[in-house]
Amino acid sequence: MQSSSAGACSSSEIDLQALVRSLWKRKWLVLSIALVTTLVAAVYAYTAKPVYEAKIFLVPPTANDIASINYGRTQDSDLEPLKVKDVYQVFLRSLDSETLHQDFFKSVYLPSLSDDAHEAEQDSLYSSYLKQLQVKLPTKDAGDRAYVVMENDSPDEALSWAKAYVDHASVMAKAEIYKDVSSESAVHARNLSQQIDSLRERSLKLRQDSMTRLREALRVAEAIGLEKPPIITGNPAVELAGSMDGQVLYMRGSKALKAEIENLERRESDDPFVTDLRRLQSKYDLYKELEVNKPDISVYRQDGVAERPDSPVKPKKALIAALGLILGLMAGVGIALVLYLLDKKHSTPRPLA
16 A cells, blocks of 8 residues: 555656656747737737826815805795705716716717717717716715716817816706706795785775775765765864764765775775785795896816826736736646647557557
């Protein structure tokens, strides 16, 4: 048993030594293959189109940036002022929305492609476009800062695309904010308009009721021949009955009753006599102004300066060349190993039948 184990160990050492000798014998083959793959990798690395990366960092706006949108939004107007975080959240939703992705793809990315590139399928072009765009929204660890990364083979175009994308998001966010503010103001204005119409209608009916009562009182006064209100003596000496109303309204006299009826008939508007109408009209005018108002606001701030990228991020030439060398050595050793096994197979004597 010991001799058998020793023989197996000796055979293993002989095979390993033979393998090392075979690899050393074919060292130039291994080195040649490694050299070729390294050269191919280097040629690719130095001839491939460089890819530049432009990055823009974004943070919330200040209270002053959104102050104009809060004009008229006070507790007295029943409109709650917009907060910075609310405005910034609308911008962030727009920044990473599929609507913006598609809009930018159609309005900016597609027009920049050559005629040959346009022949490719839209799905593949859209996938390629999404690989060039990266939107990173804020996280709990990173605070409120977001950023947009745009890749392009032109450093100037990469920067302009990144700026254009952020501008598109800003326009979209502002449009949504203006729409929400306008809708809210329109609802309040419509409610106030209904209140104003209701007060005017009520005032008109009250005037008509007053005229009906006055006409009945006039008929009574004319029937009894009472033209002027009677003078009542007492202490104080003289009192006028001009304030009489209800069932003794006729005591004002036919002359006063006729004048009051004619005055009510000629009245063009009851607005000056409607309680609280002017206050409601003032609020209504404010809401109508806010409905169409689109003040200039900022929904984000740029953190730092977006600079033109000087060096490409792709391809990584040194890394590609190193990978070419490693793969070449592995391929060379593999081929040398296969040749060694073939030589060993041919050199092994066949057993006699």
